[in-house]
Amino acid sequence: MLGHGLQFQAPSSRRNVLSSGSDFIWIPIHSVCDDEQYFRVGRVLYALRESVKRLDMWYRTVLKIDENPPISSRFRFCPTPDAFLHDSKPVTFAYVTPLERDPSCMTYLAKTKEGNRVVVKFVTRYGADAHHVMAAAGFAPKLLYHGLINIKDDMPSYGNLRMVVMEYVEGMTLHDAIQGKKCLPGFSASLRKAIVLLHCQNFVFGDLREPNIMVTPDGNAQLIDFDWAGQEGVVTYPPSISPSILWAKGTRALEFIRKEHDLHMVTLVEADYKKHCSM
Numbered sequence: 001m002l003g004h005g006l007q008f009q010a011p012s013s014r015r016n017v018l019s020s021g022s023d024f025i026w027i028p029i030h031s032v033c034d035d036e037q038y039f040r041v042g043r044v045l046y047a048l049r050e051s052v053k054r055l056d057m058w059y060r061t062v063l064k065i066d067e068n069p070p071i072s073s074r075f076r077f078c079p080t081p082d083a084f085l086h087d088s089k090p091v092t093f094a095y096v097t098p099l100e101r102d103p104s105c106m107t108y109l110a111k112t113k114e115g116n117r118v119v120v121k122f123v124t125r126y127g128a129d130a131h132h133v134m135a136a137a138g139f140a141p142k143l144l145y146h147g148l149i150n151i152k153d154d155m156p157s158y159g160n161l162r163m164v165v166m167e168y169v170e171g172m173t174l175h176d177a178i179q180g181k182k183c184l185p186g187f188s189a190s191l192r193k194a195i196v197l198l199h200c201q202n203f204v205f206g207d208l209r210e211p212n213i214m215v216t217p218d219g220n221a222q223l224i225d226f227d228w229a230g231q232e233g234v235v236t237y238p239p240s241i242s243p244s245i246l247w248a249k250g251t252r253a254l255e256f257i258r259k260e261h262d263l264h265m266v267t268l269v270e271a272d273y274k275k276h277c278s279m
Helices: 034-063 128-136 174-179 187-200 259-277
Strands: 006-011 017-022 085-088 089-098 105-110 117-123 143-148 162-167 213-215 221-223
Touching: 085 143, 085 162, 128 143, 128 162, 128 187, 174 213, 174 259, 187 213, 187 221, 187 259
Parallel strands: none
Antiparallel strands: 006 017, 085 089, 089 105, 105 117, 117 162, 143 162, 213 221
């Protein structure tokens, strides 16, 4: 018999979800009166096969790189924390605008009470040590704060969510530079130098894609997203990474991030940059 219902189990849930399906469909066994039933079973199985094929095709194409499905602006992440600690003193700020169009964006341009522009983001993991090393060498914005969100006793707890505050850097992301064909001499050499320095300290970056690399007005490279960064042999890729991105060989969820992965991504980024600059 073909089943009466379909039973599912959500990946993050231990509860089964029962969804109503068709009625019981019996499969006939060689009877002169069974032709219609054979056709019915065939139609059901055909529909099931085609549905699975289309569902597979949908999952393969619905989420492409930089093509996230739209989310209503009413669901935008709107943070309330408005202060961080710098040199053990609270610094208050006001949010100016999100730095991405996606309503789920958790990175913001903000301005302190003193009028300084800063970038504020919220993360569950962050390579602060790697960020400090790169900032000291001029390959990243200065990291002003990384720590608890609730810096005051009367603030609620935010669990493992942390606040990151860094200086604002003039320039554009490499993604925007490529789209606008803004080609500056010396950028590729600057990016290579940055990664060599990072690796010499036994750090890896991990998410070395165009939106996470800044191009300053003088053509230097700056890394701006250290969420995955850390010591090689210690930090791993997150549980979920986009399958639509051309990652380096060996890049898999929860596997160690390797220096050779960074070098592979640098090669891809450089090739894309040079291709658009030559057009």
